[in-house]
Amino acid sequence: MFVRRSLAKLSPLLSNGALRPFLLEASSPPLSRSFCSSSRAQNPPPVENERSDSTQTVGVSIDRSGLFNPPDHSHEPSSDSEMVKHLKSIIKFRGGPISVAEYMEEVLTNPNLGFYINRDVFGASGDFITSPDVSQMFGEMIGVWVMCLWEQIGRPEKVNLVELGPGRGTLMADLLRGSSKFENFTKSLNIHMVECSTALQKIQFEKLKCKNESLNEKDGTKMGISSISESPVHWHASLEQVPSGLPTIILAHEFYDALPIHQFQKAERGWSEKMIDISPDSKGFRFVLSPGPTPSLIYLAKRCKWASKEEINKSDQIEICPKSIELTREIAKRIDSDGGGALIIDYGKDGIVSDSLQAIRKHKFVHILDEPGSADLSAYVDFASIRHSAQEISENVSVHGPITQSQLLGSLGINFRAGALLQNCTEEQAELLKAGYWRLVGDGEAPFWEGPDCEIPVGMGSRYLAMAIVNKKQGVPLPFEEERKESVE
Numbered sequence: 038m039f040v041r042r043s044l045a046k047l048s049p050l051l052s053n054g055a056l057r058p059f060l061l062e063a064s065s066p067p068l069s070r071s072f073c074s075s076s077r078a079q080n081p082p083p084v085e086n087e088r089s090d091s092t093q094t095v096g097v098s099i100d101r102s103g104l105f106n107p108p109d110h111s112h113e114p115s116s117d118s119e120m121v122k123h124l125k126s127i128i129k130f131r132g133g134p135i136s137v138a139e140y141m142e143e144v145l146t147n148p149n150l151g152f153y154i155n156r157d158v159f160g161a162s163g164d165f166i167t168s169p170d171v172s173q174m175f176g177e178m179i180g181v182w183v184m185c186l187w188e189q190i191g192r193p194e195k196v197n198l199v200e201l202g203p204g205r206g207t208l209m210a211d212l213l214r215g216s217s218k219f220e221n222f223t224k225s226l227n228i229h230m231v232e233c234s235t236a237l238q239k240i241q242f243e244k245l246k247c248k249n250e251s252l253n254e255k256d257g258t259k260m261g262i263s264s265i266s267e268s269p270v271h272w273h274a275s276l277e278q279v280p281s282g283l284p285t286i287i288l289a290h291e292f293y294d295a296l297p298i299h300q301f302q303k304a305e306r307g308w309s310e311k312m313i314d315i316s317p318d319s320k321g322f323r324f325v326l327s328p329g330p331t332p333s334l335i336y337l338a339k340r341c342k343w344a345s346k347e348e349i350n351k352s353d354q355i356e357i358c359p360k361s362i363e364l365t366r367e368i369a370k371r372i373d374s375d376g377g378g379a380l381i382i383d384y385g386k387d388g389i390v391s392d393s394l395q396a397i398r399k400h401k402f403v404h405i406l407d408e409p410g411s412a413d414l415s416a417y418v419d420f421a422s423i424r425h426s427a428q429e430i431s432e433n434v435s436v437h438g439p440i441t442q443s444q445l446l447g448s449l450g451i452n453f454r455a456g457a458l459l460q461n462c463t464e465e466q467a468e469l470l471k472a473g474y475w476r477l478v479g480d481g482e483a484p485f486w487e488g489p490d491c492e493i494p495v496g497m498g499s500r501y502l503a504m505a506i507v508n509k510k511q512g513v514p515l516p517f518e519e520e521r522k523e524s525v526e
Contacts, residue, residue, distance in 0.1 A: 172473030176211025385418030443498030448516030
């Protein structure tokens, strides 16, 4: 009933015309990220009027073309992977297509088959490389930011340091090593790693050089002591499991981009949600448009409320991430009640995101629907949505940014750190250091590169953005006070 009432309020998003199914064939080349710019509407079947001698009756023709028609039974073994079988079973059970968000959630975090669950997908030997894998300087600079915020909070004796989606644990390990000389800071740390993959939890345990492995008697979560800083380390499946009551500093590096998104496309009848269905030959999957309103339209309405009419009118597609909104609200509530702050670093934009969903396998782009479960799925982060979500839930938090990763790391001192490291390294190490530095703060291909073209460092400095959410009592966090000065001027 709640959903029906909520959908009834969304009439401005829908036209008064008849709702009818739309199909989008996933026939674009593997590297393309746009699948629906040229879709065409299918006309609904006409309503037929039938007359008898004395009574007029109306016959309604039902279009069943969008329903799944199972193939003839065959005893031949299926070549489908377990993930493909799983997705097909969900669609068949539902009697229709699933949302892009549900597809992402199953493909990435299904407890048994998810891409992140049972493997190490990071680094050169994995499917993609993140900033901590590029250079130790990234984790060290984030450590500088955390220590500065700890100072602003008032140097509390105990603080929760939380990392969402820690990957291999490289960022946290470099952070702890870089700050190991500041004993008062390291002694204050209660480290909490929010990680749903047991395989990655083991890797993180080793990366942090943990000892004394045990289980928490209260909730059964994994615990250990990091030999790097002698700090207690706890593992949790979600942020909700992290204990409250202490000032909390949250790090979310390339976490938001993997949260499941809903995609909407502007059609003749209004905004329609893009869905995923089984292809007509039953061998794979295809994109379709929902024949009617979906519950996620509630979030689309909220997102449109945060945008200007001009921004909406020029958008043919809109991506929304309800889990991003809910996570940001939870972060803001915790910072409001316990104090502290959060640093969010990801690739994205400060406005509506249109069609950014991509799949990466072994460092190469592949089709989103190709061999689900074998590639990473991610989408641009809508930083404007994060800002509005935090500000809407609490008046006691302030949001700063986004600024570029290059601006963030430069202000935190990465140039000085790189110079110091260059004085004490071999020629080979110097080349690796310069390449790593460029990837973190540069823009485009490195101009100094003399090696093979296929290995040329490409800068992520302007592609990645950083945003901070803090308790207002603590003031403006480093280095966002520069951004504030510029806005005042």
